[in-house]
Amino acid sequence: MNSEPRLLEVRKNVLKQNDIVARALRDRFRAQGTFVVSLVSSPGAGKTTFLEKTLTLLKPHCRVAALVGDLATENDALRLARSGAPVRQITTGTLCHLEAAMVEHALEDWRLGQLDLLFIENVGNLVCPASYDLGEDLRLVLLSVTEGEDKPLKYPTIFNSADAAVITKVDLATAVEFDELAANANIQAVRPGMNIFKVSAKTNEGMDGFLQFLAQARERSLQKTPA
Template sequence: MCRVVDLRQAVLAKNDMAAQVLRAELTARGTTVVNLLSSPGSGKTALLERELLLARERGVAVAALTADLATENDATRLARSGVPVKQVLTDGLCHLEAGMLGRHLDGWLPEDTRLLFVENVGNLVCPASYDLGESLRVVMASVTEGEDKPLKYPTAFGLAQLVVVTKTDIARAVAFDEAAFRAHVEQVNPGVEVVLTSARAGEGLGLLLDRALAAGAGAETHTPVMAGRQSSHGHDHVHGNGHDHVHEDGHDHVHEDGHVHVHGDVHGHGHGDVHGHGHGDGHDHPHVRPAAQTR
């Protein structure tokens, strides 16, 4: 007898449940979450700082939470806007998760917050799969990153509800092909809006704020085609002898709070139940064969 269980899907399902609860709680108190994703160096923090300043000028109660592996540099920059800002250090985790976000908001987020901008960890791989309870998911890319960025990271761009191009003030200098970029975005996410911005020159300033406020007011947001066809390739075979053979494209370190770290190709073997090593840091690490190469 062989039972197929999708390990990674189960982990993401746990996160999705937490995201639904968080979304409902924040919506009930009138707070809209905007999840910002991008590569490092895209200009995400610079644009967000300008948008926070504009929100304050307009009298919009706004806050920002920014996540990084190390340093509080981004929080220091965003705090110059005068709005509530919190830095989250992920201690090596490459993305935020709904449960983690909820714990950091508890006791910190002002009750009257209308918009919460979440600056996710800077990469377009890990954060793409995790719903944070947001009402608007925004993916940013600078003109310096290449027109084929959407094709290289189809999950991130394919699940976006808004795509923001940054640093347009230097578009001509780097020979950015706007038409090609838009065509590639359309290829992975048909119908999604693409807006052009420059934090330095002020181009497109306020568009992100406007779209966030509209989402919070109940305006219809873009529904990505990819949202209905996400799948995971990980699986484990449970045989009649009670042995679990877990096969993944990458092995998962599953932590007590639901965090998953994916590394190389491995096979985990459990007997009856999946066994793990408990460490003093509260992390559970399943038995795995070390990967030959890390990614």
């Protein structure tokens, strides 16, 4: 007996419900003037280190906070808290991605009107998160120089669902013989015109350019929000 039609129906219903919650979250974020950025990548790409550096650099200038998803432990939340920004862990258990309802629940007692930027770090996975809208304004997909240049070709859906790509750990590029031209070409082949940022959270290389892009994206979002 073929159960595929039933599985497809269940998946469709799950995604539909997620989209309903995500739309409500997006309306709530925009009403409060909070710009929301999500981060997706494979495990070990450097999301948490990159986000900790981002929070640390932004905190003196604006009100920032973060949600971080992981299968187990609160290790990432503890690391991000070193930035001094409010941080909350979302433990997903067996789920390999965050869902909009999880974000909604985590924010129940937060005053979003007191936040300029909220970052959501997804579970390390390049497949499942692509299908789940979290109500974010901007989705970043991270690729480290240690992963290989062909990740965009292997996981095109996540790159197509993102708004910008961030190549991390560029301080290691020479040591691992990373082919920057090939990586850029692969990203552009999957998502033509995508902005690409090359950064090192260790040396701060490229962080100023990324933060400038972030500020401009937030400004454009605020201009679109009805008064």
